[in-house]
Amino acid sequence: MSFDAEERLLESLGPRVAVSDEPVVKFEHVTKTYKLYKNDRSRFLGLFSRNNKELVGIVHANNDLSFEIKKGEAVALIGRNGAGKSTALKMVTGVSYPTTGTVTVNGRVSALLELNAGFDGQLTGRENLSLRSQVLGMSKKEYQEIEERAIDFAELGLYIDQPMKSYSSGMKARLGFAFAASIDPDILVVDEALSVGDKEFRKKCINRMREIMSNENVTVLFVTHESAAAQEFCTRGIVLSEGTKVFDGPIDDAVEYYEGPAD
Numbered sequence: 001m002s003f004d005a006e007e008r009l010l011e012s013l014g015p016r017v018a019v020s021d022e023p024v025v026k027f028e029h030v031t032k033t034y035k036l037y038k039n040d041r042s043r044f045l046g047l048f049s050r051n052n053k054e055l056v057g058i059v060h061a062n063n064d065l066s067f068e069i070k071k072g073e074a075v076a077l078i079g080r081n082g083a084g085k086s087t088a089l090k091m092v093t094g095v096s097y098p099t100t101g102t103v104t105v106n107g108r109v110s111a112l113l114e115l116n117a118g119f120d121g122q123l124t125g126r127e128n129l130s131l132r133s134q135v136l137g138m139s140k141k142e143y144q145e146i147e148e149r150a151i152d153f154a155e156l157g158l159y160i161d162q163p164m165k166s167y168s169s170g171m172k173a174r175l176g177f178a179f180a181a182s183i184d185p186d187i188l189v190v191d192e193a194l195s196v197g198d199k200e201f202r203k204k205c206i207n208r209m210r211e212i213m214s215n216e217n218v219t220v221l222f223v224t225h226e227s228a229a230a231q232e233f234c235t236r237g238i239v240l241s242e243g244t245k246v247f248d249g250p251i252d253d254a255v256e257y258y259e260g261p262a263d
């Protein structure tokens, strides 16, 4: 995503601070381990074998990671490729679980990540929206309230009632964003997900994000490689390296820690 002047996130918003001491996201000694196998066959055999001879490697995507985020804070996760940022976000959204340690999340999460993932190609767009709301634990009534909003936002026309296997990847991402943007979340999780669809749609997405984030009760967790964007609307930065927290503090200090002192 480019952060040129026109698309600058949150340009109209001032810095955000925590509105209460209540932690809404808490990581306690979280380690997430992935086992790497030579191929699918050895992955399958690895399930049944006691010795680890099928294993070619182990990755600690998150390693003894602990932090707390309070209600209303806007926090950037910063780090190089493979540092463990997306791994941590996936545990906040509940699509993945820690190998050891605990992740506690209090509140409804809206996630702007992997927007075109997790849909069932056999079901229509509308059916997938309904399914997603059930997975999130929304009541029927709550879903009815947001269904039309999401469908309008996605602008898929007649395709909304076609099986999703007939969608382009941009169309899937539009529906993913439309759903995430239609619920009023307590926690907004964004993983550089904004490069969705064409220019026009992207603008709409960014405006909607601004709107969600302008609510000071919403807690934001944001992953980006654009330091300027992180500084623009996060007050705090957590720097990860090889799955471990190496810095946690004011955003400007976090960026300086990560990038080295400005020239």
Ligand SMILES: Nc1ncnc2c1ncn2[C@@H]1O[C@H](COP(=O)(O)OP(=O)(O)OP(=O)(O)O)[C@@H](O)[C@H]1O
Pocket: 034, 035, 059, 060, 061, 079, 080, 081, 082, 083, 084, 085, 086, 087, 088
């Ligand atoms: N499903 C998986 N299976 C095996 N390894 C994985 C899996 N998901 C992530 N990893 C590994 O875990 C580590 C952390 O990955 P992660 O995606 O969290 O990094 P990231 O900080 O989001 O990087 P990027 O900036 O490139 O998005 C990497 O070494 C990655 O290869």
Ligand SMILES: [Mg+2]
Pocket: 085, 086, 087, 191
């Ligand atoms: Mg990532």
